[in-house]
Amino acid sequence: MRIKDTNNRKSSQGKVMVIVLSDGPYISQYADIGYNMAQKALDLGYGVKIFLYMDGVHIPQKDQNPRTLPNISQSFEELIEKGCEIKACIRCAAARGYLDESQFLEGVEITSVYDLAEWMDENSKVVMLGS
């Protein structure tokens, strides 16, 4: 059973970094860059939320086996365990055949772009990564 570190969600500074990823894994380095940024921000005590948009919804797919490359879904599993909130756009997910969360890592939620809009508040900063 995975235990989430929910303390990280409410950081001491109350600041949250929102990362939007729009590229799929391996086609570019953006997923890895997003992971590294999130990891560092969590270590520094900031809250981190990741919104997967367009091809970004492929990132948390289970059972990836990239062989010669770092397995991005394992990296994202670490982020979830550290309290990072991850949501995937339902329009993008449905278009790519993800009809529910069963194909995703545990803890990834399929939701609408309206949730991204709600994350963009005065306490957050959005970083968009994608080509």
Add this chain to the structure above:
Amino acid sequence: MSSSLVIIDKAPYGHENALSGIYIAIASLDRGMDSDVLLMGDGVYAAQKNQLADETLVYPSVSELIYPIFPHGTLFVHLDSLTQRGMKYEDLVEIAELIDGKTLYELSKSKKHIIKI
């Protein structure tokens, strides 16, 4: 109230980005955020009027889809990008507003979130 600027710099039908950027702007406006869209580079083609994508490509017409941002949000079109592509203000949908480099600088400075898609 939070604010955002969605910058679209890709042509409307070669990539999903323009469509997806507009959805972010619409969702932000619906949530009460001060949100605008800026088209620059090849993104200016998204504002060309009389697009027939829904009939010819079976893809939502981006120029139609962009209308719901009005009147609470503004559709800015980067003047230099438009000129470089041989387009004129008259070629654009009615809600488009031209923006020059200096005003663009002030606009982006005034926004809390910049989404370049």
